[in-house]
Amino acid sequence: xxxxxxxxxxxxxxxxxxxxxxxxxxxxxxxxxxxxxxxxxxxxxxxxxxxxxxxxxxxxxxxxxxxxxxxxxxxxxxxxxxxxxxxxxxxxxxxxxxxxxxxxxxxxxxxxxxxxxxxxxxxxxxxxxxxxxxxxxxxxxxxxxxxxxxxxxxxxxxxxxxxxxxxxxxxxxxxxxxxxxxxxxxxxxxxxxxxxxxxxxxxxxxxxxxxxxxxxxxxxxxxxxxxxxxxxxx
Numbered sequence: 001x002x003x004x005x006x007x008x009x010x011x012x013x014x015x016x017x018x019x020x021x022x023x024x025x026x027x028x029x030x031x032x033x034x035x036x037x038x039x040x041x042x043x044x045x046x047x048x049x050x051x052x053x054x055x056x057x058x059x060x061x062x063x064x065x066x067x068x069x070x071x072x073x074x075x076x077x078x079x080x081x082x083x084x085x086x087x088x089x090x091x092x093x094x095x096x097x098x099x100x101x102x103x104x105x106x107x108x109x110x111x112x113x114x115x116x117x118x119x120x121x122x123x124x125x126x127x128x129x130x131x132x133x134x135x136x137x138x139x140x141x142x143x144x145x146x147x148x149x150x151x152x153x154x155x156x157x158x159x160x161x162x163x164x165x166x167x168x169x170x171x172x173x174x175x176x177x178x179x180x181x182x183x184x185x186x187x188x189x190x191x192x193x194x195x196x197x198x199x200x201x202x203x204x205x206x207x208x209x210x211x212x213x214x215x216x217x218x219x220x221x222x223x224x225x226x227x228x229x230x231x232x233x234x
Contacts, residue, residue, distance in 0.1 A: 005031040006120055007048060011041040012056040024109040038062025045071050052078040052116055065097060072098040076161060078119045095201040098160050121189055136171050143171055162187060163206045170230035179227040203228060
């Protein structure tokens with residue numbers, strides 16, 4: 001293992017699963033930490049600042065959703081959420097509170113490793129819209145590319161990195177329609193092979209933070225059957 005090995009934190013109360021995933025990830029050259037509950041996970045997150053967290057939804061004490069909510073107040077690490085539940089609502093909630101992707105149990109450890117590698121190939125805060133660093137201005141909405149900040153009506157918005165990158169991609173070409181596949185490629189990276197429904201979930205969450213009226217959206221407009229485009233309706 002090299003000094004520059006990326007750090008992965010596995011959070012799951014199943015010791016056998018943690019041990020199995022630990023073995024696979026170490027073989028791939030990662031530095032791997034383990035936690036069996038949410039409080040231990042948060043302590044390790046603050047102390048070790050891992051690059052990615054494999055986070056089980058069903059944990060004793062603090063569940064995975066609450067851990068994800070709390071970690072997003074101080075950590076920008078990727079979150080791959082594990083869930084034994086097949087219901088779509090569990091996946092949606094996890095993505096809404098800041099998870100980047102999910103896997104439904106049972107899954108292949110090799111698939112998890114592939115997901116981890118795909119996520120880490122795209123560094124955080126990597127968008128550079130044609131080298132532009134001047135703020136993008138659309139009425140009362142300002143996207144400050146240099147500061148990685150979005151301000152609406154003089155109030156900074158607390159966007160996740162995925163929400164910020166989605167908004168920046170769309171706003172970089174007002175009027176252009178982006179398909180879900182194009183947004184996945186630009187924001188999640190070409191190696192992403194999960195469900196394209198993640199785009200819809202993060203767009204919905206972004207719209208809430210922008211205070212959008214779903215019947216008359218001002219900024220993010222749905223192009224039915226295709227994808228989304230940015231349009232400033234003043």
